[in-house]
Amino acid sequence: MADADVRTAGPADADEITRIQVSTWRTAYRELLHPDVLDGLDPDTARNAWRQTLVDGPxxxxxxxxGGVPVGFCASGPAPEPEAAAADGAIPDDLADTVLVSTLLVEPRWGRRGHGGRLLAAAAQQATLRGAARGITWVPEADAASTAFFRHAGWDPDGTVRTLDAGGIPLRELRLSGSLDLHLTTAAAG
Structure with a gap:
């Protein structure tokens, strides 16, 4: 494998992040999302949203x-109350110490080379330096590969589920949660 690295993305990376997102969704999620949703992905809208995130956060x-080629990305930050709340709406006592991994994508053609694990480990390290201790993420229930990846890192379903409208088709997601003291294994390296 050529040199692999993880670095902080900047506004100039918005085009590559958008390319990775659109390409990965259209490849990896073709069985999970309605074709109209995938065909309707607008790269210009996504690019503008990523630029704004890269400049303003959160x-x-x-x-x-x-080898210098962008192959994946991870977006994480403080967990908003609605994302971290229990199924009954109760806000967890550790909300201030909780980070949301909102997106972690590696292009399928670059998968199984450790990029996902490096991204998650770097995001966990950054969050820990900011005082966070726990991470959460949402994964489509039918996405066995992503669920297995996070479980190998020590994150498990916490019993909270949600259903999103994905182009008129319900998409059930599980929330996974775990320590930022990751226990990545070779299988989780993604």
Missing amino acids: AAVLLATE
């Missing part, structure tokens, strides 16, 4: 590269 975005 998420920090990390970019994985291999």
Whole structure:
């Protein structure tokens, strides 16, 4: 494998982040999302949203590269109350110490080379330096690969689920939660 790295993304990376997102969704989620949703992904809208995030936050975005080529990214930041709340709406006592990994994508053609694990580890390290101790993420229930990845890192379903409208088709998601003291294994390196 060529040199692999993770670095902080900047506004100039918005085009590559958008390319990775659109390409990965259209490849990896074709069985989970209605074709109209995937066909309707607007790269210009996504690019503008990523530029704004990269300039104003609130998420920090990390970019994985291999041989200098961007291959994946991770966006994480303080967990908003609605994302961290229990199913009954109760806000957890550790909300201030909780980070939301809102997006972690590696292009499928670059998968199984450790990029996902490096991204998650770097995001966890950044969050820990800011005082966070716990992470959460939402994963489509039918996305066995992503669920397995996070479980290998020590994050498990916490019993909270939600259903999103994905182009008129319900998309059930599980919330996974765990310590930022990750226990990545070779299988989780993604």
